[in-house]
Each structure stands twice: as C-alpha cells, then as structure tokens.
Amino acid sequence: MRQPSHGGNLAWAAALAGCSADAIVDFSASISPLGPPQSAIAAIGSQISNLRHYPDPDYSELRLALGHFHELPIEWILPGNGSAELLTLAGRELAQLAATILLTPAFGDYYRTLMAYNAKVLEFPLFNAEKRVLGQDCQLQQLSTQHSLLNTDYALLLNNPHNPTGKLFTREAILPLLSQFALVVVDEAFMDFVPPDEEQSLIPVVQEYPNLVVLRSLTKFYSLPGLRLGYAIAHPDRLQKWQLWRDPWPVNTLAAAAAIAALTDREFQQQTWQWLPPARQQLFQGLTAIPGLQPHPSAANYLLVETQQSSWQLQQKLLQQHQILIRDCLSFKELGDRFFRTAVRSHSDNQRLLTAIQSVLSYECC
Secondary structure, X not given: OOOOOOOOOHHHHHHHHOOXXXXXXXXXXXXXXXXXXXXXXXXXXXOHHHHHOOOOOOOHHHHHHHHHHHOOOHHHEEEEOHHHHHHHHHHHHHOOOOEEEEEEOOOHHHHHHHHHOOOOEEEEEOEOOOOOEOOOOHHHHHHHHHHOOOOOOEEEEEEOOOOOOOOOOOHHHHHXXXXXXXEEEEEOOOHHHOOOOOOOOOHHHHHHOOOEEEEEEOOOOOOOHHHOOEEEEOOHHHHHHHHHHOOOOOOOHHHHHHHHHHHOOHHHHHHHHHHHHHHHHHHHHHHHOOOOEEEOOOOOOEEEEEEOOOXXXXXXXXXXXXXXXXXXXXXXXXXXXXXXXXXXXXXXXXXXXXXXXXHHHHHHHO
C-alpha cells in the first residue's frame, strides 16, 4: 500500500502494524479527541428520515447558522464538501494571476490545487538555513517588502495557524498584504483552536477587502472529518461565481445538520479551549525531555518536532511496536526525514506516545 501524503490513513497504518484500524492511536491527523459533540450526533440522528430528500441547494439554514456565528450576511458564506473542495475552487482563480506565493513548508493540497490549474508557484521560506522558524511575523514583513518591488498581479495563499509549524501570524502582520496582492486566500482550518481572546482571524475584516478569501473547516475542531464540511467567506460576487463552477449539493444533509448543532454548542467550544493549552504543554514538555527531540511552539492542536533520528524509521517502529501513528514530514520537501508532526490528544494518549517514543529511541541508542 502506497505511503500516504496526508495524515489519518488508518488503513495504511493498520496494514503496516498488522492490526485492525480501530487499534491504531492516531497522532497523524490533527483532530480534536473531545468530539464529535453529542449535539452533533443527536442532530445527525434527527435527520435520518430526511435522507430520502435532496439537500436544500442554497443551504439556507446552514448559512444562517454560520452567518449568526460570525456576524455576517449569509451572502458572504459558501459551505463546501470540506475546505478541500473550496480550496480547489480558489485554485482556479489563483491560476488566473501571474503567480501565487506560498509560505513553505506548505500544506500539500495547496500544490495539488495549483498544479491542477497550471498555476505558477513562488515559494517563500519560513525557515532559515539552519531550519529554524524565523521570528514572529518577520516572514510576512519580509514578504511585504519584497513584493512591493514587484509590478505584477500576484496572489498569496497562506494558512494561519501555519501547518505544519503551528505558528500563529498576527492579524496586524497580514493586513498590509491585502493591499499588495490581487487575491489573498487565508486558510484558517485550525483557527478555531485558538481561544477567542487570542485568535487572529481575518473574518472580522473580510467585508472591507473584496480580494480576500477566508477558508474554514468544521471537521477538525468538532472531530467530524468523515462528514467533510467546510466553508468559504468572501465577497458575494466571488462566491456566486464559485457556485457556478461546482457540482450541485456538495454538502450532505447529515453534515449540514451536524454543523448547525455544533456551531451553537458553546459548552463543547469552551471545553476545547480549556483542554488544549495544558494538554499541548504536557506533550511539548514531554517531547523536550526526550534526548534528540526538539518540538516547536504551536498555537494549534499539533506540534512540529525536530528529531536527530530518521522520522520515517521512528514512524514505522511506533506503528509496528506500539500501534501509534505519527505524521512523518517527507511530503514537506523543506523538512524531509528529520521532522515529524504529532497531534495533541488526551492526557493518557499523550503519555502513551511519550513512553513509546522514549522506548524506541532508547533501544536505538543501546
């Protein structure tokens, strides 16, 4: 079975580990361990009888719920079959410009969608020559300075918090770029994990910038990746154009119902914001204490970890010996075989991972 380029491929992991998929403890996909919320499960159950009908093609109730959640008119919101579908639609527009700038290492799906439309890609590194992440926001400041010297229509595609580093860019650092690029697409798939008093979303300013697109995911924070649900926030004219490009009914009835329920589940949201910081700190400190490992600080629900050993070999041994799956970074060409990414899970799962890594690395040193 082919090595996956994404996390969360439990069929591949189970085949390699020689166990059932249910036996794998998955640290490779950055999905909250707290969900799905019971409110979403109940909403799914309530809609079973409606599976005999097509979904509302306008997704009016879902867009109303999202509009209420973000305090936006529903015309500015377009639900999609995961943020991946919406990214593909964005790629079609990005390809119409002279070039698209990516901050690298970059999420592999960015290359997929840009290559699908033969877009020109320019890479702008987040790491220095020693593979250290540059200081807070200085990459965006450098990008702003360099781009101001160019006289052409460029686009910018970035994610915030950044994947795979977990770095959070400030809103103030991104705002100057909105006047310098013809189109700016900001993927905020993990912004939900940042508490409201710390988050740096551009959604509050989206109505001021017709060239801004914000992509969001509802599957990671609410533990619903199997339902495939995301949404784009952008100028209504752009979203109406995207609607004409895609197939009808991209969001199924159960996904729409689950999303509406989850958006109003304030208890689950608060529980997540209370869980993540101490759980992430526990994992960060535990990894730091293991010789040969250096985790990077993160604002999201995952950590990028530098290792002196082969991350691919570590992944294989964790699977075969402990039924634990981490995300190697071989698909990020800037990182290669000396980095891995791990999700933040429950206290007991985090401790199990730390114990397993310690066991594998201690054995290799002997």
